[in-house]
Amino acid sequence: MPDLAEITQRNATIAVLVENEAGILARVVGLFSGRGYNIESLTVAPVDADRRLSRITIVTSGTDMVIEQIKAQLDRLVPVHKVSDLTLEGPHLARELALIKIVGKGEARMEALRLADAFRARVVDATIESFVFEMTGSGDKLDAFIALMRPIGLTEISRTGVVAIARGSRGL
Amino acid sequence: MSATLQTAETRTMTGAEIVLQALKDNGVEVIFGYPGGAVLPLYDALFQQNAIRHILVRHEQAAVHAAEGYARSTGKVGVVLVTSGPGATNAVTGLVDALMDSIPVICLTGQVPTHLIGNDAFQEADTTGITRPATKHNYLVKDIRKLASTVHEAFYVSKSGRPGPVVIDLPKDILIGKGPYSEAPQAPHRSYRPQTEPDAASIRAAVRLLKGAKRPVVYAGGGVINSGPEAARLLGDFVRMANMPCTNTLMGLGAFPSEDPQFLGMLGMHGTYEANLAMHGCDVMLNIGARFDDRVTGRLNAFSPNSKKIHADIDPSSINKNVKVDVAVVGDAGAVLKALIECWQAEEQPQDKPAIAAWWRAIDGWRGKGCLQYRQEGSIIKPQHAVKRLYEITREMGRETFITTEVGQHQMWAAQYFGFQKPNRWMTSGGLGTMGYGLPAAMGVQIAHPDALVIDIAGEASILMNIQEMGTLAQYRLPVKVFILNNEYMGMVRQWQELLHGSRYSESYSEALPDFVRLAEAFHARGMRVTEAGQLDDAIREMIAHPGPVIADIAVAKDENCFPMIPSGAAHNEMILAPGQEGGVAGVTDEGMVLV
Numbered sequence: 001m002p003d004l005a006e007i008t009q010r011n012a013t014i015a016v017l018v019e020n021e022a023g024i025l026a027r028v029v030g031l032f033s034g035r036g037y038n039i040e041s042l043t044v045a046p047v048d049a050d051r052r053l054s055r056i057t058i059v060t061s062g063t064d065m066v067i068e069q070i071k072a073q074l075d076r077l078v079p080v081h082k083v084s085d086l087t088l089e090g091p092h093l094a095r096e097l098a099l100i101k102i103v104g105k106g107e108a109r110m111e112a113l114r115l116a117d118a119f120r121a122r123v124v125d126a127t128i129e130s131f132v133f134e135m136t137g138s139g140d141k142l143d144a145f146i147a148l149m150r151p152i153g154l155t156e157i158s159r160t161g162v163v164a165i166a167r168g169s170r171g172l
Numbered sequence: 173m174s175a176t177l178q179t180a181e182t183r184t185m186t187g188a189e190i191v192l193q194a195l196k197d198n199g200v201e202v203i204f205g206y207p208g209g210a211v212l213p214l215y216d217a218l219f220q221q222n223a224i225r226h227i228l229v230r231h232e233q234a235a236v237h238a239a240e241g242y243a244r245s246t247g248k249v250g251v252v253l254v255t256s257g258p259g260a261t262n263a264v265t266g267l268v269d270a271l272m273d274s275i276p277v278i279c280l281t282g283q284v285p286t287h288l289i290g291n292d293a294f295q296e297a298d299t300t301g302i303t304r305p306a307t308k309h310n311y312l313v314k315d316i317r318k319l320a321s322t323v324h325e326a327f328y329v330s331k332s333g334r335p336g337p338v339v340i341d342l343p344k345d346i347l348i349g350k351g352p353y354s355e356a357p358q359a360p361h362r363s364y365r366p367q368t369e370p371d372a373a374s375i376r377a378a379v380r381l382l383k384g385a386k387r388p389v390v391y392a393g394g395g396v397i398n399s400g401p402e403a404a405r406l407l408g409d410f411v412r413m414a415n416m417p418c419t420n421t422l423m424g425l426g427a428f429p430s431e432d433p434q435f436l437g438m439l440g441m442h443g444t445y446e447a448n449l450a451m452h453g454c455d456v457m458l459n460i461g462a463r464f465d466d467r468v469t470g471r472l473n474a475f476s477p478n479s480k481k482i483h484a485d486i487d488p489s490s491i492n493k494n495v496k497v498d499v500a501v502v503g504d505a506g507a508v509l510k511a512l513i514e515c516w517q518a519e520e521q522p523q524d525k526p527a528i529a530a531w532w533r534a535i536d537g538w539r540g541k542g543c544l545q546y547r548q549e550g551s552i553i554k555p556q557h558a559v560k561r562l563y564e565i566t567r568e569m570g571r572e573t574f575i576t577t578e579v580g581q582h583q584m585w586a587a588q589y590f591g592f593q594k595p596n597r598w599m600t601s602g603g604l605g606t607m608g609y610g611l612p613a614a615m616g617v618q619i620a621h622p623d624a625l626v627i628d629i630a631g632e633a634s635i636l637m638n639i640q641e642m643g644t645l646a647q648y649r650l651p652v653k654v655f656i657l658n659n660e661y662m663g664m665v666r667q668w669q670e671l672l673h674g675s676r677y678s679e680s681y682s683e684a685l686p687d688f689v690r691l692a693e694a695f696h697a698r699g700m701r702v703t704e705a706g707q708l709d710d711a712i713r714e715m716i717a718h719p720g721p722v723i724a725d726i727a728v729a730k731d732e733n734c735f736p737m738i739p740s741g742a743a744h745n746e747m748i749l750a751p752g753q754e755g756g757v758a759g760v761t762d763e764g765m766v767l768v
């Protein structure tokens with residue numbers, strides 16, 4: 001019988017602090033593709049211009065052994081400063097932003113507005129026959145909203161992928 | 173000190189001069205390279221100085237293997253210089269080879285001028301893109317003010333932590349332009365600071381397990397060699413102090429003396445019966461500087477099923493990658509061994525001496541099998557015998573001897589029958605298994621050790637993959653000996669076809685071979701051919717005595733197989749032994765058939 005830890009999958013949200021330099025994203029992405037790891041989402045942006053640092057947030061899944069491998073492999077890239085497994089290291093906040101375009105007239109249009117209100121999505125653009133909603137929240141909340149919008153004129157979605165940070169006073 | 177520093181800091185030089193100055197400041201004496209348009213400024217700068225010697229190879233792949241041979245036999249960083257485009261792409265095999273075997277190499281590649289990058293210019297290749305997964309790290313220098321610091325950083329990255337190859341891509345305008353030179357920084361690196369000193373707690377946990385062991389085994393790999401000769405000395409001290417059996421991986425041969433009574437020989441796919449059964453049956457395993465490679469473990473779920481495992485490695489990503497271990501020790505092999513010895517001496521818990529004596533009796537029983545025995549009868553030379561005699565004769569002569577190999581059966585026979593008493597004397601392509609490695613690697617070794625005896629134990633197929641380097645041997649009068657075990661087959665392929673594919677020898681016959689004697693002569697070397705067992709010893713002596721390069725073409729038995737063998741997908745206790753030695757004969761499973 002294989003060890004249970006070797007077969008059960010888990011999700012992990014990993015924060016990686018890196019040098020903001022050419023090629024760093026290619027190194028990280030190449031690591032995942034070259035070693036056959038999953039990427040569910042990946043976001044990156046500079047977070048400290050003075051110290052030339054960027055932060056990458058990766059959502060991935062795998063067995064414990066694989067996730068430990070992913071972290072160790074990331075950590076040994078030369079331009080990586082720090083790797084943190086937010087899922088493992090305590091409670092954390094994870095947020096995603098989506099822009100959602102709905103096209104329609106009449107009752108469907110009204111229904112879209114009502115649902116948006118219930119989900120606290122904001123109207124950021126409107127024409128006589130369309131809306132663009134902006135919504136921030138957990139991935140699940142975004143998924144639920146998008147599912148409701150599908151039959152009433154959903155035409156386009158743009159999502160950022162997850163950004164995350166640990167709760168409390170602890171820093172990366 | 174401050175005066176020289178200041179002049180150096182304020183000195184303005186061309187990019188090419190900056191590169192050479194930085195190489196010099198990092199202790200480089202020799203580089204292996206091949207010119208081309210994009211690196212002409214560097215060649216011009218080389219021409220105007222004498223501190224760095226350039227060795228002109230005949231193919232860029234060989235330049236990297238030569239640098240590997242140089243690095244592995246000296247412990248220093250090997251340096252390569254190649255042009256853009258095809259120069260860089262030709263180097264890729266060598267880079268991956270160095271990556272897989274953790275060899276410190278720096279490869280300077282030319283690049284088209286920065287304003288042409290991305291335009292499909294003549295001899296442009298996306299070198300940093302191509303070599304990203306082929307290196308430990310790579311750089312494209314786009315600002316001459318960062319050139320000197322990049323070269324210094326490349327040396328630090330290449331040799332610290334787990335060593336590996338680093339590429340620096342140098343656009344031609346950067347080499348021609350002028351900029352400031354700066355010396356290597358004293359400050360630590362911003363982000364890359366590998367742990368070399370082990371945690372005391374992990375050492376204590378390791379020692380507690382080791383002291384309590386009834387059936388211990390020490391399994392040491394290339395990490396011990398990479399750490400330096402002191403690590404090998406400490407390994408010997410520890411193994412003897414603890415009275416434990418010791419086995420080495422292919423990469424680790426020489427880390428523990430082969431003639432020591434506590435040595436079990438190499439382990440793994442073509443390892444000895446005693447080493448593999450000790451791994452299978454042990455209760456505590458100390459892996460130091462090895463990575464539980466699939467050639468070593470065999471079928472993972474049957475690997476050493478009843479042992480507690482301690483894994484010491486400088487690369488945390490090697491720990492718990494293939495095999496889940498009980499105690500992880502992160503650190504440099506030498507530092508780990510030093511800490512282990514100190515903690516061992518301080519720890520009062522006694523060893524279970526009767527149990528260990530019983531374990532040695534079991535091991536002696538396995539040794540009694542004589543798994544490496546062969547019978548040299550008649551006039552046809554057995555390949556095992558050729559290697560064994562080569563070893564014995566060089567040992568009698570007492571000359572400093574370095575061995576490189578190509579890839580195949582001859583490589584495994586070299587590993588089995590040539591003994592190494594010291595580290596850094598054995599260079600073989602382990603992780604990548606690159607045919608064509610041995611001749612250029614031998615070149616690099618001979619450059620570093622001009623008076624030593626350097627022998628490439630080769631196969632007739634592999635040697636043809638970088639045979640052009642005979643020209644380099646001639647140019648620099650490098651007295652490398654190429655000792656070909658000529659079985660007229662890609663023997664290792666033929667062996668797998670015999671055992672796994674119903675003896676259908678598809679494309680594995682070495683058809684239309686050259687006349688190696690005349691080939692040697694065409695390259696201004698000495699050629700010899702040996703066909704009779706009775707001539708072997710004299711031929712070996714003659715080869716060694718010859719002051720220049722030699723190709724000795726040794727006709728050996730064509731159908732010999734390399735045993736013991738753990739077929740892919742089998743367990744250590746399912747080894748196939750040579751015919752006539754009974755043993756657990758494993759069937760190859762369907763899962764095993766898909767493995768390489």
Ligand SMILES: Cc1ncc(C[n+]2csc(CCOP(=O)(O)OP(=O)(O)O)c2C)c(N)n1
Nearest residue numbers: 580581582607631632633634661662663664
């Ligand atoms: C570059 C490369 N291509 C293919 C292989 C696969 N391969 C492994 S061993 C071998 C045969 C080597 O033949 P030879 O050099 O005559 O050695 P022998 O096994 O006969 O001793 C081959 C083709 C390899 N290892 N490297």
Ligand SMILES: [Mg+2]
Nearest residue numbers: 631632661663
């Ligand atoms: Mg052959």
